[in-house]
Amino acid sequence: MSNHHSHKEDKHHEQTDHHDGHHDHDSHGHDHDHGDHHAHMVEDFKRRFYINLVVTIPILILSPMIQEFFNFQVNFTGDRMILFLLSTFVFFYGGWPFLKGALDEFKDRNPGMMTLIALAIVVAYGYSSLAIFGLSEKNFFWELATLIDIMLLGHWIEMKSIMGASRALEELVKMMPSEAHLIDENGETKEVPVSELVKGDKVLIKPGEKVPVDGVIQKGQTSIDESMLTGESVPVEKKKDDPVIAGSINGEGSLTVKVEKTGEESYLSQVVDMVKEAQDSKSKTQDLSNRAAKWLFYTALLAGLITIVTWLAIGYEFSYALERMVTVMVIACPHALGLAAPLVVARSTALSAKRGLLIRNRASFEGARNLDAIVFDKTGTLTEGKFGVTDIIIENDMKEDEVLELIASLESQSEHPIASGIVAEAKKRNIKIQEPDQFEYMTGKGLIGKVNGKDIAGVSPGYVKEKNISFNEMEFNRMSEEGKTVIFVLIENELAAMIALADQVRESAERAIKKLEDMNVRSIMLTGDNQKVAHWVAKQLNLDEVYAEVLPHEKADKINEIKKKSLKVAMTGDGVNDAPALANADLGIAVGAGTDVAMETADVILVKSNPEDVVSIIELSKATYKKMIQNLWWATGYNIVALPLAAGILYPVGIVLSPAVGAVLMSLSTVVVAINAKLFKG
Template structure:
């Protein structure tokens, strides 16, 4: 980002936003890398898995192949499954089991049982299911995080609205160039024609038309005079203004808008909340079903080995592959579409409820139009070119915003 377009009262705000942006970007690349690496290792795991071979009707075994399968699966479990294992720890600390607990339960049980089978325990290994489950969940989380990152780019555009310097008026009436981040309450600044307003304040001298379209959506410049308030980031028109600073930093209008959008991105939608609750209850149901499965099979006289294999099968199958992928895909699509249309979502719950709307009432046309003036039609009983020449000559010296 060019320095002259950096944030203002948002300079510190800009830095914190950049840090969050960098951390989020790092996490996206981390999930992407883990997904592709795990996917590549999954291919030989599936080829070497006895259950997959039986399902597809081929046989591929060589000396030590079962141990190579164990090594590859161990790599995928720890490398690809690490984000979910750390998520399990966090959910246990909070005593609120959710999707991470459900995923971790499935991969831990699958890996632990399959490892026992490799080293002599009677049963079938689940390394193929383990690897594909981790791949699908990594893909879902990567897609969700990438969509949120795309939406957060709208915040960068808001940050760009602010100038980096202001003309501070000192005691003798002269002006001094200072960084906008150094402005304090009640400082007086000079805003020249065509410049951006450096911070929220009140006009103490001058008169002008101010373009606030980038903040309010209204394309018509607003007439401003003494005692009128100005929003930082809006553009001064044809007159010079002396401004008394009222709000800086986190108190400014733009910073509050930024915070609203960031809060919305951090919040969970109704779909996410529902999936979290479903995962929580599904975890309890899966554990209960696993215990009942073991009790029934063992109680009917089957061996401990077979009863344990059936129990592990239930616990692995209980992890909802579709839920882990479908919810992130829905969220990704809705966020990406809204961001591409210029929508800054304040509340995800409200955004989802918008599907029930029957009518929308707009209080200004600027939210619906292109935000700029243009000639749409020429109605005349003379030649159009002749009329345009007259209009151009009349308006060539005009400072009116529509001219």
Template sequence: MSNHSHHQHSEHHHENDHHEHHNHYDHHAQMVEDFKRRFYISLIVTIPILILSPMIQMFLRVDWRFTGDLYILFALSTFIFFYGGKPFLVGAKDELKDKTPAMMTLISLAIIVAYVYSTAAVFGFAEHDFFWELATLINIMLLGHWIEMRSVMGASKALEELAKLMPSEAHLIDEDGNTKDVDVTELKHGDHVLVKPGEKVPVDGEILEGKSTVDESMLTGESVPVDKAVGLEAIGGSINGEGSLVIAVSKTGNETYLSQVITLVREAQESKSRAQDLSNRAAKWLFYGALAAGLITFVIWISLGYPVSFAMERMVTVLIIACPHALGLAAPLVVAVSTSIAAKNGLLIRNRAAFEGARNMEAVVFDKTGTLTKGEFGVTNIYASNNFREEDVISYSAAVEAQSQHPLAKGVTKKAEEMGLSVKRADNFQSLTGKGLEGTVDGKQVLVVSPGYVKELNLEFDSVQFNKWSSEGKTVVFTLVNNQLAGMIALADIVRETAIDAINQLKEMNIKSIMLTGDNTKVAHYIGEQLGIEEIFAEVLPHEKSNKIVHIQEVEGLRTAMTGDGVNDAPALAIAHLGIAVGAGTDVAIETADVVLVRSNPLDVVNIIKLSKATYRKMTQNLWWAAGYNILAIPLAAGVLYNYGIVLSPAIGAILMSLSTVIVAINARLLKL
């Protein structure tokens, strides 16, 4: 975050705070409490200071003066200066030590000038004292910081919420089959854990026993509970449904999916952003500008023959007004809010700078399988012949396919379910190597075989239909019942509905969609036509993918985002202007990606670009508001309009300044996707 967001108070120094986020968060909470406490105590002490101040009494037209009243005033103000002003003084020391004067240095300058000048007045070396202004300034600054730190902390809460998802205990099953409750941190790889109905899954692991549905919506954004059975993976933090599961621990501690998500979100919050660097530079120049403005103000009023106290008051006001509170806050708050919005929407930002550049993308390259398509076979067409109906073709095929683990088999059995057909039992099942499957269903011999086998048997089939499907890159299987052709089934990788939507939205944004796939040209063009993709690179070998990205970036001259889900996509993800890994939770190219999509939803690619644009808009609004406020307020504080009776007192200056901070904080909060 910017130099300001951490406030660089050495007593609350958390620049090196790379402990667990939890400590970081507790630490932040302590700082918030500290500012709150300092604010309330200072506020109470300010009341007698106001009553004792000669200037306030004059203003109220009362006279409560008594012998030694100024010494009491001096004592109370000294307490406020050191107690209430401590965070600012310590922060200024740190800033000057790092040779980066900014916020804290500016506030400290204002309160030191006010304190020293007022002390001189008490002991007869100057006319008026500014103790009441010193006290009100410190109060308002403490209040501003407290509000600001609370809002910064609100943004860090997204991480806390994620951390809370993890259960702390697990039911460990020992060698004798007895269960005992242990702390999750004690689990080791290979341990067996029981997850009862309705409980949270304690760690990532493989299911050994049981069947259930698991709600992974908090983790993956997938709203429909996922069916889980033996051999599938369970993710720690997801919620088990109505069945009991026994899982073998595969990942513990920091390796778990949720821990990786938390780490990614934290990295994103900590990674420097270009706009923040800009605001840091702006804060530094404002400090020098304010210092110069303050000195010039002082010199001009003195040379115009005004008393030192008046010139001093103007100078103090300029120094107070110039505190670029809002500026230091402008970027970090937007970053924090956008990071937590992204995380809630299943977009994990690893590299801030690349994410901020997403708003300028001109082309998005999609890997086909698993990204634009579901990566699983589905039945696209059914053809029935010789008095068989489509239902019969699927019913007989599914009975035999149900015994097989092949991806095509799953597609056929799924189609039977969709058509509401009960899958019959197949006896005498056997796999005919390289040809297909065979079994007996209702006493009939059923074969589900390849086109080659049908040609061997010299059976007649509709070759026009067959060739059309094959030319679209579909896989066609034939169903034979008692050696008679019952029909053909065409299967293909199913296009995601959301992919069509995503490509259309990108077109509206004038962003070119490109497909990059290792699949054959026929399949690629068939899918490309369904989606309306303009440019297709097919039959690309894994190591050639990054070359294609370079070609798009350099030859076509387009700022390019690459979206992929596999290890083979990693080099291309690294080379693209924006690397987007799809389907977090696998050991995908997460390491090389700039943004990770928790859901394998192509629409999220559009969301990244939209969020990047919205984030940038908010940042520029905030930077302009913060800097613009200072540009306007400093001349008023210097007394440019003094002859017209318009003059800013230090207290009003401080109130306005805190107000600008609050406005910037509210504006950041209004960021939406």
């Protein structure tokens, strides 16, 4: 059963010409185990939060402001020094992740949440320490401790809800076999690590094994499954002088392959590089709460500066002006902001998981509400990724089911996807499949054998033409034009039927495209499969645009091309060939039944492999964003009121916001934010 689209062969001849990148393959072998690292960070925040919480209790009890507020007194010799030491511990131990994060944000010249928190805790700690040593009466140690506690809690909740940073690069490297069968000068084979192979070596690839290197076939004939790498749904027939790609899977024949490219030059390594680059550029995008924090940081600096300058200009002492400035800068970092986004994220992540969506990159998920176009991979996303029978054209006087019984019985001996499609059709019709009396595989031509004493063959168009068997060419051309794969059934050497098979379009895909159309989102197909198949599927689904015969490294380029049209674009895919494009898109969506690589590269994973879930992502993103904006307003609304009061804007009429009242307002906004997040239903 051969591959009947001859230009597919040509495409694969060209396929190994594009890899000139250099890159040390082994360097990815341990490309930091992101998953473990992430889990470690979650544990770290959790531990810091609990330890800090315990230390915060005595800080609150010893704080003069809290004593005054709740009308009690705890005084003993050295109480202020103990308060200072406990607060120093909280500042350095609990505040360390924020101080370190602020440093990273400064290096990127992109202040965000970490910088805002760091500013507030540094100012509070610095001023309060001076206060302990006699600069003024007031200290902000309780503010410092509670702010750090709440921020640690917020970060812990958020990181726990989005567990698992990307391990795509490791998954890619895992696809490469680690050993190969090297053929030495005497023609004997020995096992060697793939890393020791050099250009010009010859390796043996046995049936069913993964191809260890990019190379050219010297001897043998087989069909190779390249779907993981190229998206081509039909295994590709390969013979002498054809190229093979590392990571693809050999079919039923043994091959001797001459090594062309190893390790860092191989095709898969190019994909690793592309994914790495795309991920690096993507990780710089900031999510909503970080953008809000950025503006609050600038506001805090400006407000603090204006406050101290104004009070000094009016003629107040430096210590009083400084106290006002510190109050303003500490209040500028609202406790509620630390929980505003994480609580909504945790809720939204839980709601998503119930709907079968796993969110891995929050900034990209938040951006999904603005998507203009969704690019779908074809095989396994819009289609089932499995062959199904679409037409049976009978050429003699037998019934469909009789022909199907004989050919399915023969095909039941083969692992080929086309054979599986024919067997599945027979089972669907409750046709009994029998054990063939004889069975033989003709490489590149099909199968022959005996069923019920009759000679049966399932063969390619090439075989039929070679034997000069006449057939209905009009029907054959029609089916081929639709990109279907046609096999010919011969019974007793006479043509009995033509059976056409194609990758089955998912019903859910039709509904998803319709819904996207209603939302004014364009649907585009991007596939490595050939033009005919692609256009046949596109016509059935009524897609806006189709890009076919796109090689994996070109997929990422196509995404960039679409982005250049000022469109915000999501990519949905399931194969290794989709990984660079998933990483490059504004939102990468992996279909759950796909490869680990695609899933590790994506921002969102669809657990149920249902294209309709793409619509859910957009809807949920819009709802999450709306709720987050509400929460940020509640969190920063407190600032809008408290900042001017703390700065002393109403001082002329005798009103100055005391830190204690500021604390009550702050607690209120935190409670409102928590309740509002809890009410989020998606």
